Amino acid sequence: MGALVSSKPVMRRSYGRRTPIRARNKCNGLYTGKSNMAAQGPLLPAIIGYGLFQLFEDDEEEKLQLYLLQTELESARKERVKTQGYFEVTIPRYLPDTFQRFFRVSRNTFEILCQQLGACPEMRTRLYRGGREELHSIKKVLLVLRYLASQETILEISDKFNVTEYTLLKYRRQVLEAVYNNMMGRIITWPTQNELPDVAQRFNDMGQYQFPGVIGAIDGTHIPIEAPRENPQAYFNRKKFHSVILQAVCKDNLEIIDINVGWPGRVHDAKVLRNSTVWEDGDRISGYGRFHLIGDGAYPLKRWLLTPFRDNGHLTAEQKKFNKSLSSKRQVIERSFGLLKGRFRRLKHINMIDIKEICNVVCTAVVFHNICISNGENLEEFMEEDDDLMPPINPLFDQQERNAEGALKRFNMANRLRFL
Structure with missing residues (x-):
């Protein structure tokens, strides 16, 4: 694949459309790129020496010093004790x-x-x-x-x-x-339509507050990386480090059922969502209004995606309870990210600059995360707070993306929660 361009994610290699890396069912959008890092490894001292000789080609004394440095590096490699x-x-x-x-x-x-x-x-x-x-x-x-x-x-x-x-x-x-x-x-997949009622029931029974109909919580987190060769500024996020974004949907047991990974760290949550299979299939996978995902205020309100009421200082008691109930259920995605990064600490900083390689590492960690959970290894000892969650910044969606069906569903849910 070619180099990335400004604010564009890694692109998939087939299916006719240019879309970012994501995984659902047959893992739409993932790549099979091969790295050339392996071939570079043993040649590192020679490459360093060559590049520096070019830099100081008119300075014989510098050449001599760099030659000695190169020799020492090669000697150190030979003397390593395995x-x-x-x-x-x-x-x-x-x-x-x-x-x-x-x-x-x-x-x-x-x-x-x-x-x-x-x-x-x-x-x-x-x-x-x-x-x-x-x-x-x-x-x-x-x-x-x-x-x-x-x-x-x-x-x-x-x-x-x-x-x-x-x-x-x-x-x-x-x-x-x-x-x-x-x-x-096989491992990162949505529940079947027959499984959705059980998933929603487990979500509703979880924690102090009830919130019927939830089949998944969605959020994004930053995966810190080295500055890429191409367009490093696009990956420099608002938290002041380079990253790619991992958008994920998880169930009540922290299992991740959908991912979209590879967008530059500067991109908003909502744009990542718009370019994911969740956006394309959200209504269908949620049973056409029977169920819904939940997300924070960074996401648009839809029939299949419920978000909090914006707190303008004049929320009603029903709206406040709705927000509190949604927030309590939505914490599951934060815990899932915390367990993922706590177990696989490579995701705290991937020391790579090849975006395809980085995304492959993230996707493999998610697959192994799910296998651990399915095998009963939901270990609190690995759980860590995720400091790299995407901030809920989305100033335009209340005006541009307030879906009428979503607004009605949220209004009805807020009234329903008064009696639960």
């Missing part, structure tokens, strides 16, 4: 709590991941025809889990597992592509 027996000896001896603390999943969930990934064509071990032998699929999954679970550098992880940086980057890409090609559509 951990011996970590995969073969140390990890099998980990107690369950230690394994979970280090890889952020239980051994049981890890076995499920290995089983599902092992069935993917991308993960099949090729016949050995000489050269460096391919890693076992279990080691590949552990490498990627540790990468997602930590903020360790590629160098630190590769040394720990006694592999080269090139090998780590190669198999990271392989696992991420296997997740995209084979697991996204």
